[in-house]
Amino acid sequence: MARPFTDLDAGRANLLELVEHLIRKRGAASVTLSELAAEAGMSPSNIYRFFESKEALFEAVAERWFAPKVAIMEEAVASDLAIADKLTAFFGRRFVMMRDDYLAEPELFKSYLELGDDHQETVRGYIDLGDHFLAMIVAQAMEKGHFPGLTIDRTVSLINLMMVPFINPEMMIELMHSVNEEKLAQAVNTILCGLRASSEEGSESITPDVRPALRAV
Amino acid sequence: MARPFTDLDAGRANLLELVEHLIRKRGAASVTLSELAAEAGMSPSNIYRFFESKEALFEAVAERWFAPKVAIMEEAVASDLAIADKLTAFFGRRFVMMRDDYLAEPELFKSYLELGDDHQETVRGYIDLGDHFLAMIVAQAMEKGHFPGLTIDRTVSLINLMMVPFINPEMMIELMHSVNEEKLAQAVNTILCGLRASSEEGSESITPDVRPALRAV
Numbered sequence: 001m002a003r004p005f006t007d008l009d010a011g012r013a014n015l016l017e018l019v020e021h022l023i024r025k026r027g028a029a030s031v032t033l034s035e036l037a038a039e040a041g042m043s044p045s046n047i048y049r050f051f052e053s054k055e056a057l058f059e060a061v062a063e064r065w066f067a068p069k070v071a072i073m074e075e076a077v078a079s080d081l082a083i084a085d086k087l088t089a090f091f092g093r094r095f096v097m098m099r100d101d102y103l104a105e106p107e108l109f110k111s112y113l114e115l116g117d118d119h120q121e122t123v124r125g126y127i128d129l130g131d132h133f134l135a136m137i138v139a140q141a142m143e144k145g146h147f148p149g150l151t152i153d154r155t156v157s158l159i160n161l162m163m164v165p166f167i168n169p170e171m172m173i174e175l176m177h178s179v180n181e182e183k184l185a186q187a188v189n190t191i192l193c194g195l196r197a198s199s200e201e202g203s204e205s206i207t208p209d210v211r212p213a214l215r216a217v
Numbered sequence: 218m219a220r221p222f223t224d225l226d227a228g229r230a231n232l233l234e235l236v237e238h239l240i241r242k243r244g245a246a247s248v249t250l251s252e253l254a255a256e257a258g259m260s261p262s263n264i265y266r267f268f269e270s271k272e273a274l275f276e277a278v279a280e281r282w283f284a285p286k287v288a289i290m291e292e293a294v295a296s297d298l299a300i301a302d303k304l305t306a307f308f309g310r311r312f313v314m315m316r317d318d319y320l321a322e323p324e325l326f327k328s329y330l331e332l333g334d335d336h337q338e339t340v341r342g343y344i345d346l347g348d349h350f351l352a353m354i355v356a357q358a359m360e361k362g363h364f365p366g367l368t369i370d371r372t373v374s375l376i377n378l379m380m381v382p383f384i385n386p387e388m389m390i391e392l393m394h395s396v397n398e399e400k401l402a403q404a405v406n407t408i409l410c411g412l413r414a415s416s417e418e419g420s421e422s423i424t425p426d427v428r429p430a431l432r433a434v
């Protein structure tokens with residue numbers, strides 16, 4: 001994500017600091033080019049030198065918010081940790097970062113989530129990037145015999161579903177009384193030990209066909 | 218949940234049908250005694266014969282909404298299904314019911330969720346009841362050697378966390394593109410095969426101490 005450091009980049013970085021200050025003071029709705037120009041004491045035409053549209057401004061805000069999370073994922077994928085540690089680092093370090101950010105400034109954190117809700121396509125790009133990194137770890141785990149009988153995509157989808165309270169910030173907030181690092185590590189362990197195809201040939205699953213269990217008992 | 222069937226009960230049941238009709242027409246905010254009296258063509262004093270307060274009305278609405286889910290849980294607990302089928306029935310039949318209700322009338326379903334948000338203490342009672350039933354299944358599973366090294370409470374908490382997209386209706390709606398019965402059964406299978414204590418004596422866990430993995434790698 002690093003770009004060559006120019007005066008323009010330095011100006012953008014300063015303005016993004018100012019955006020956070022604005023959000024803290026006046027909430028997510030304050031993220032507009034005119035509010036930012038006013039706060040920076042710039043003319044509207046001057047602000048366009050840094051961000052050519054409201055959407056470009058939001059994309060920069062999102063990049064700033066996601067950058068440390070992306071770095072955590074990149075580092076986890078590239079690390080030579082054992083698979084269980086790698087997955088725990090991948091999910092756990094992001095979880096700890098989000099939780100601590102939330103606890104330090106709950107209103108600011110919620111304002112960022114609100115901004116994300118209003119720009120779902122940009123956020124979707126980062127979610128897809130996360131899935132891409134997770135797929136790389138899943139492929140490494142499969143080489144060691146984990147997730148027998150499952151495809152990479154299916155495994156990524158099931159892991160994402162089972163880790164929702166540690167990944168999804170809204171859910172993390174709602175379940176704040178229950179989620180912690182130790183439970184996260186136990187969930188990762190559960191997935192690594194237990195996730196496999198249900199009825200593929202050669203699997204040793206104990207789960208029978210799902211249909212009888214879903215009929216009235 | 219069944220009560221002796223009296224004229225008063227019959228009157229209440231009819232009025233609760235009318236409440237659903239009101240919600241369908243005018244949303245969750247329409248659930249008040251005066252709106253209901255108007256819709257039923259009753260005097261306000263007459264409606265108090267059936268529901269003595271707005272809160273009593275909401276509790277009856279909640280009981281009507283939760284009754285079939287409670288029945289599913291009771292039936293699953295009492296069944297002589299194998300543990301994997303029992304857990305799949307416990308979560309899966311509720312999931313299918315909620316999903317189908319949502320898909321049939323999304324706005325009505327969301328209005329019920331809104332009502333629940335406004336009466337969290339009543340809803341909490343049903344969540345605790347669900348935990349109570351789940352604890353009974355977990356105890357049965359432990360007798361068969363599942364979840365080694367874990368307490369019942371810890372196991373219930375971890376299962377609830379890992380099943381969030383299939384239990385929590387808001388999350389189910391958000392992840393509607395991804396959740397289905399087959400993934401639910403695979404998640405149950407994963408939990409049953411993989412959930413165990415991390416570092417208790419005698420466990421064969423592959424998860425190491427969580428701390429190193431959470432440090433910068």
